[in-house]
Amino acid sequence: MGGFGIALLPILFVALVFAGLIALLAWAKRGDGRTDLRRCPRCWYDMRSLDGLQCPECGHAAKRERELFRARPRQRAQRGATVALAVLVPVAIWFLLPAHWTRKTPPILLRGLLALQGTPALGPAGIPAPRGGTSYPNHGWQNLVWAHDVGLAIDACVMHAQRGAGPLGDDEFADLAAKLAQMHDLYNRLQVMPMVDGWPVDRARLRVARAWQAARAEHGDADPRTIRLAWVLSEAQFPGALYDHRPDWTTTPDAIIEQALAHPSAVVRQYGLSRLSNRVHLSVMRESTLRTAPGTLPRVPAPPFREIVDQIAGSDPDATTQSRARDLQSYWDAFNPP
Numbered sequence: 153m154g155g156f157g158i159a160l161l162p163i164l165f166v167a168l169v170f171a172g173l174i175a176l177l178a179w180a181k182r183g184d185g186r187t188d189l190r191r192c193p194r195c196w197y198d199m200r201s202l203d204g205l206q207c208p209e210c211g212h213a214a215k216r217e218r219e220l221f222r223a224r225p226r227q228r229a230q231r232g233a234t235v236a237l238a239v240l241v242p243v244a245i246w247f248l249l250p251a252h253w254t255r256k257t258p259p260i261l262l263r264g265l266l267a268l269q270g271t272p273a274l275g276p277a278g279i280p281a282p283r284g285g286t287s288y289p290n291h292g293w294q295n296l297v298w299a300h301d302v303g304l305a306i307d308a309c310v311m312h313a314q315r316g317a318g319p320l321g322d323d324e325f326a327d328l329a330a331k332l333a334q335m336h337d338l339y340n341r342l343q344v345m346p347m348v349d350g351w352p353v354d355r356a357r358l359r360v361a362r363a364w365q366a367a368r369a370e371h372g373d374a375d376p377r378t379i380r381l382a383w384v385l386s387e388a389q390f391p392g393a394l395y396d397h398r399p400d401w402t403t404t405p406d407a408i409i410e411q412a413l414a415h416p417s418a419v420v421r422q423y424g425l426s427r428l429s430n431r432v433h434l435s436v437m438r439e440s441t442l443r444t445a446p447g448t449l450p451r452v453p454a455p456p457f458r459e460i461v462d463q464i465a466g467s468d469p470d471a472t473t474q475s476r477a478r479d480l481q482s483y484w485d486a487f488n489p490p
């Protein structure tokens with residue numbers, strides 16, 4: 153029995169309701185059943201004592217004699233049953249569609265429902281932390297709320313990045329790097345999420361991309377306002393992914409990597425090394441594609457700052473940072489990007 157019985161009951165109920173409505177419609181249409189009376193088929197005026205096909209009461213002209221002998225339908229019942237069917241048919245189709253309700257409800261309604269959820273509490277770095285924890289919940293509506301919360305984290309990063317217009321000071325840089333690292337970590341958990349539930353994140357990432365493109369058009373690529381937004385956008389990417397054909401994709405700006413590598417905080421220098429490794433990885437990946445299909449794709453620019461990495465590997469005051477730099481050196485040497 154089990155799941156089969158549970159699925160069958162609502163279907164039986166819906167079928168019964170429909171059978172009832174269709175019977176009601178048929179009954180209303182048959183009406184009084186009188187086909188022996190000569191009546192106007194529009195206003196039901198008695199035309200037994202009249203000649204001709206035109207009704208003197210409402211002016212309706214029947215085309216044939218036969219039309220004057222129709223049964224009079226029960227119009228209110230007919231209208232009621234028609235309206236009920238017109239409402240219930242789409243509702244029944246909606247319920248019987250096999251998808252989860254979050255996947256068959258119009259997006260505009262889902263966006264309204266998500267907006268009603270409000271804002272979650274802030275995480276350790278000061279941007280919204282998804283309710284339900286940092287792990288993707290893997291359950292219908294909670295997936296969507298989770299993706300919505302990650303979208304809010306992305307929006308918060310944009311807001312923080314846009315607080316100033318000039319180059320970032322050391323404290324501001326460290327604060328934003330921590331926020332972006334938290335957002336990046338959340339974004340990456342989407343890799344296990346079916347993309348169909350990830351659309352609130354996609355929408356948030358598109359907002360960053362549009363703001364970045366607008367800043368590029370208005371101020372140029374080298375302006376700090378553009379660089380701040382390019383940085384946010386680069387953190388809303390899967391590490392190692394190479395979607396450089398897409399307008400919503402970018403890498404960590406060189407100016408940001410350079411500033412991170414020279415930062416007084418070891419945590420921020422390690423952050424810079426990790427983003428520089430992504431850059432090295434991308435040119436290695438692209439070169440390996442180009443070896444099998446030469447000239448099909450643009451080259452990824454050669455990664456800069458090798459001398460800085462060598463310096464950090466040799467003389468950074470922090471042991472962990474030194475060892476991360478040495479890891480990057482060996483990867484760089486083993487795969488030899490252009």
Ligand SMILES: [Zn+2]
Binds near residue numbers: 193196207210211212
């Ligand atoms: Zn009439």
